[in-house]
Amino acid sequence: MSTVWKSRYALRTLRTKGSTIRxxxxxxxxxxxxxxxxxxPAPEVFPVExxxxxxxxxxxxxxxxxxxxxxxxxxxxxxxxxxxxMARYGVLAKAENVxxxxxSQQALDLIGKLLINSGDRVLVEAPTxxxxxxxxNVYGAQFISVPLDDDGLRTDLLESxxxxxxxxxxxxxxxxxxxGVTLSEERRHQLIFLADRYGIPIIEDDPYxxxxxxxxxxxxxxxxxxxxxxxxxxxxxxxxLYLSTFSKTLAPGIxxxxxxxxxxxxxxxALLKQAADLHTATFNQIVAYEVAxxxxxxQHVKLIRQVYRERRDVMLHALEEFFPSEVTWTHPQxxxxxxxxxxxxxxxxxxxxxxxAEHVAFVPGDCFYxxxxxxxxxxxxxxxxxxxxxxxxxxxxxxxxxVKAHIRTPRTSLEAVGC
Amino acid sequence: MSTVWKSRYALRTLRTKGSTIRxxxxxxxxxxxxxxxxxxPAPEVFPVExxxxxxxxxxxxxxxxxxxxxxxxxxxxxxxxxxxxMARYGVLAKAENVxxxxxSQQALDLIGKLLINSGDRVLVEAPTxxxxxxxxNVYGAQFISVPLDDDGLRTDLLESxxxxxxxxxxxxxxxxxxxGVTLSEERRHQLIFLADRYGIPIIEDDPYxxxxxxxxxxxxxxxxxxxxxxxxxxxxxxxxLYLSTFSKTLAPGIxxxxxxxxxxxxxxxALLKQAADLHTATFNQIVAYEVAxxxxxxQHVKLIRQVYRERRDVMLHALEEFFPSEVTWTHPQxxxxxxxxxxxxxxxxxxxxxxxAEHVAFVPGDCFYxxxxxxxxxxxxxxxxxxxxxxxxxxxxxxxxxVKAHIRTPRTSLEAVGC
Numbered sequence: 157m158s159t160v161w162k163s164r165y166a167l168r169t170l171r172t173k174g175s176t177i178r179x180x181x182x183x184x185x186x187x188x189x190x191x192x193x194x195x196x197p198a199p200e201v202f203p204v205e206x207x208x209x210x211x212x213x214x215x216x217x218x219x220x221x222x223x224x225x226x227x228x229x230x231x232x233x234x235x236x237x238x239x240x241x242m243a244r245y246g247v248l249a250k251a252e253n254v255x256x257x258x259x260s261q262q263a264l265d266l267i268g269k270l271l272i273n274s275g276d277r278v279l280v281e282a283p284t285x286x287x288x289x290x291x292x293n294v295y296g297a298q299f300i301s302v303p304l305d306d307d308g309l310r311t312d313l314l315e316s317x318x319x320x321x322x323x324x325x326x327x328x329x330x331x332x333x334x335x336g337v338t339l340s341e342e343r344r345h346q347l348i349f350l351a352d353r354y355g356i357p358i359i360e361d362d363p364y365x366x367x368x369x370x371x372x373x374x375x376x377x378x379x380x381x382x383x384x385x386x387x388x389x390x391x392x393x394x395x396x397l398y399l400s401t402f403s404k405t406l407a408p409g410i411x412x413x414x415x416x417x418x419x420x421x422x423x424x425x426a427l428l429k430q431a432a433d434l435h436t437a438t439f440n441q442i443v444a445y446e447v448a449x450x451x452x453x454x455q456h457v458k459l460i461r462q463v464y465r466e467r468r469d470v471m472l473h474a475l476e477e478f479f480p481s482e483v484t485w486t487h488p489q490x491x492x493x494x495x496x497x498x499x500x501x502x503x504x505x506x507x508x509x510x511x512x513a514e515h516v517a518f519v520p521g522d523c524f525y526x527x528x529x530x531x532x533x534x535x536x537x538x539x540x541x542x543x544x545x546x547x548x549x550x551x552x553x554x555x556x557x558x559v560k561a562h563i564r565t566p567r568t569s570l571e572a573v574g575c
Numbered sequence: 576m577s578t579v580w581k582s583r584y585a586l587r588t589l590r591t592k593g594s595t596i597r598x599x600x601x602x603x604x605x606x607x608x609x610x611x612x613x614x615x616p617a618p619e620v621f622p623v624e625x626x627x628x629x630x631x632x633x634x635x636x637x638x639x640x641x642x643x644x645x646x647x648x649x650x651x652x653x654x655x656x657x658x659x660x661m662a663r664y665g666v667l668a669k670a671e672n673v674x675x676x677x678x679s680q681q682a683l684d685l686i687g688k689l690l691i692n693s694g695d696r697v698l699v700e701a702p703t704x705x706x707x708x709x710x711x712n713v714y715g716a717q718f719i720s721v722p723l724d725d726d727g728l729r730t731d732l733l734e735s736x737x738x739x740x741x742x743x744x745x746x747x748x749x750x751x752x753x754x755g756v757t758l759s760e761e762r763r764h765q766l767i768f769l770a771d772r773y774g775i776p777i778i779e780d781d782p783y784x785x786x787x788x789x790x791x792x793x794x795x796x797x798x799x800x801x802x803x804x805x806x807x808x809x810x811x812x813x814x815x816l817y818l819s820t821f822s823k824t825l826a827p828g829i830x831x832x833x834x835x836x837x838x839x840x841x842x843x844x845a846l847l848k849q850a851a852d853l854h855t856a857t858f859n860q861i862v863a864y865e866v867a868x869x870x871x872x873x874q875h876v877k878l879i880r881q882v883y884r885e886r887r888d889v890m891l892h893a894l895e896e897f898f899p900s901e902v903t904w905t906h907p908q909x910x911x912x913x914x915x916x917x918x919x920x921x922x923x924x925x926x927x928x929x930x931x932a933e934h935v936a937f938v939p940g941d942c943f944y945x946x947x948x949x950x951x952x953x954x955x956x957x958x959x960x961x962x963x964x965x966x967x968x969x970x971x972x973x974x975x976x977x978v979k980a981h982i983r984t985p986r987t988s989l990e991a992v993g994c
Contacts, residue, residue, distance in 0.1 A: 160776050160814055161840050164742055166692045166714070172846045199639035207642065211630035220618035223626065223826035258677055261853040269713065273585045290850040294688065295585070323583055357579050395579055407642035409857035411677075421580050427591045431709040432851070434680040437859055438828035
């Protein structure tokens with residue numbers, strides 16, 4: 157009988173595909189597998205006791221409010237805190253410029269809903285965040301890509317793509333997912349200049365911005381947009397929507413993120429959010445506010461940086477030690493991922509199966525392209541935040557076994573893993 | 576500069592409107608107003624201590640899991656619990672038939688995404704739940720309506736509308752929002768028979784099903800579908816998707832609801848949910864599981880029934896006492912709302928302003944129609960769950976002052992409140 161539904165699916169449903177990451181998240185639950193697959197934070201750094209204390213305080217003092225319906229835009233003190241925190245990075249925002257979302261994935265979904273008509277072009281980095289491809293794909297986006305190198309988006313190749321009049325650009329400037337690279341200061345200026353010249357707005361996704369392990373903090377695009385452009389009418393600028401999240405600094409299991417935007421855009425997004433989930437859980441918002449306050453968040457981020465820097469270094473050293481010289485990888489200054497490139501002719505979708513047999517997992521790189529070419533199948537994304545240092549070393553050793561065997565005799569079977 | 580966005584809004588954004596309820600939720604925060612507007616549960620019955628205990632236990636025992644990313648389909652033990660609870664009402668479901676959603680509003684959004692192409696007809700009751708109109712409107716639904724009476728949907732008028740081949744029917748069989756009426760057993764059979772004959776699937780939205788204050792529980796449509804239809808191939812039936820929520824039995828501020836559907840439909844919905852918000856907050860799901868378990872939920876629902884039954888009765892008595900005889904209202908057997916009908920020629924959007932001046936609020940009935948006729952503007956929805964008995968009596972007294980003055984000299988100004 158369920159065929160009554162199948163025959164009635166909307167067009168967008170028919171173009172929705174599953175993702176490898178989703179399957180990989182399941183694999184991480186098998187204890188024998190060391191997974192570099194998911195983008196999971198280290199559970200060891202979750203501030204569990206602080207959460208416990210906050211839950212108790214919130215329920216005792218604000219129980220009736222925390223368990224009740226709330227405003228679609230979000231819990232006002234949390235919006236204010238976020239606006240204040242953003243100001244430290246030079247982002248001029250008031251509470252009215254902040255919309256609380258149910259994780260950054262919802263921010264992407266709402267932005268897709270707000271802007272994308274079926275067939276609209278969307279400019280993305282190649283590779284880019286899989287979740288953004290999925291979110292925009294639902295609304296019928298036609299992706300056009302600009303490649304990355306070690307300094308992030310190749311702004312020298314941007315102009316010809318901008319002439320195709322994309323509806324928007326989706327950019328991850330810091331410690332990019334999946335490539336781990338950071339957009340240089342010079343290219344940030346070029347990007348803002350070109351965005352203004354061609355009138356193409358930017359979605360700046362910055363989930364990892366605070367997790368920098370070396371080098372200097374670079375100016376967010378939303379700030380450059382403000383500083384660089386002449387705003388004749390004195391209104392605040394607004395060519396960039398900025399996204400960030402508590403998933404990597406507090407915990408992903410509470411699903412709390414935010415969009416910073418001009419207030420008229422926030423009003424529109426809030427209407428769409430109202431139809432999407434009414435509002436983000438009141439309880440979670442008040443608890444996160446209590447957890448973050450009095451400088452706790454800053455202190456906690458310092459701890460996370462310490463832990464993740466060590467894990468990144470362990471992974472980089474293990475790669476040096478175990479991997480054959482034909483393989484290369486990025487050196488991320490922050491974030492959760494690094495990006496490995498195999499010699500020509502290697503297909504990481506096939507390598508994935510071999511790695512699983514060695515009890516180690518990663519995400520094949522083709523998942524991060526709108527339409528991967530064979531050339532783009534020779535990458536893999538490795539996460540270094542989730543596993544403990546010992547496991548990271550052992551995992552890279554196991555992976556090197558699969559890699560070496562595969563480089564010697566690449567499998568050509570099509571029994572690969574799909575995205 | 577923010578005009579760069581406005582000129583780029585998608586078509587669906589341009590057809591999205593705000594709602595009166597949203598503004599009303601803000602009014603409820605003004606202490607001088609007695610609000611019968613929002614659909615808020617009584618905060619006095621929130622099981623705050625039980626939540627506190629559950630949060631402590633969850634963070635102590637499962638902190639790392641509760642704060643981490645989770646599966647898109649939901650927390651397995653919660654899915655199983657829901658499936659078991661549904662079985663008591665005759666709904667045959669396993670965990671694989673349950674998708675956890677971020678409130679029922681997300682369930683409606685996902686169903687719209689799954690099924691509705693722009694221009695598709697959607698059959699709704701007149702009046703119907705505003706949130707469903709908003710959710711389906713985003714996807715370009717063309718609404719066609721069938722009126723209600725005291726026994727729910729007028730199934731005698733259904734057939735001619737089914738001949739227009741709607742993509743789906745959206746039905747609230749129990750203690751309907753906004754009208755407070757319940758679909759009779761006989762009409763449930765007729766509805767299932769006609770749905771099968773014309774091959775039009777049903778979305779059964781049942782947020783209040785457990786909150787019955789008198790009379791007998793009636794069979795859910797999803798069960799009738801199963802029992803009535805001949806399933807030649809032995810597969811389970813699936814002409815009805817069933818929606819329910821913890822918002823009215825535990826608390827709305829945790830945003831937890833669910834869809835029951837054939838497992839292939841759940842798989843498709845999960846893909847769309849993954850792109851929409853990755854998954855519902857793990858923490859909230861594990862906490863709700865801990866709160867509900869060991870029979871607590873059943874016990875707690877008994878308490879809620881007691882409290883709301885009293886409030887309903889107080890409102891019914893106050894209406895009898897204070898309202899003029901030309902005004903009529905429904906007698907809900909459960910739920911949160913009753914529906915008031917003014918004499919012909921009265922416009923409740925104008926009455927709304929007069930009521931506010933008396934410090935009492937309601938939702939004008941036109942908000943609950945896809946396209947309200949002048950005739951349909953003479954209704955108002957009153958919520959009886961939120962205010963305490965004393966306030967309910969006083970609020971109805973205040974409202975009666977506005978009503979009587981308005982019936983004597985109806986305002987004809989267009990300075991009304993929009994939806």
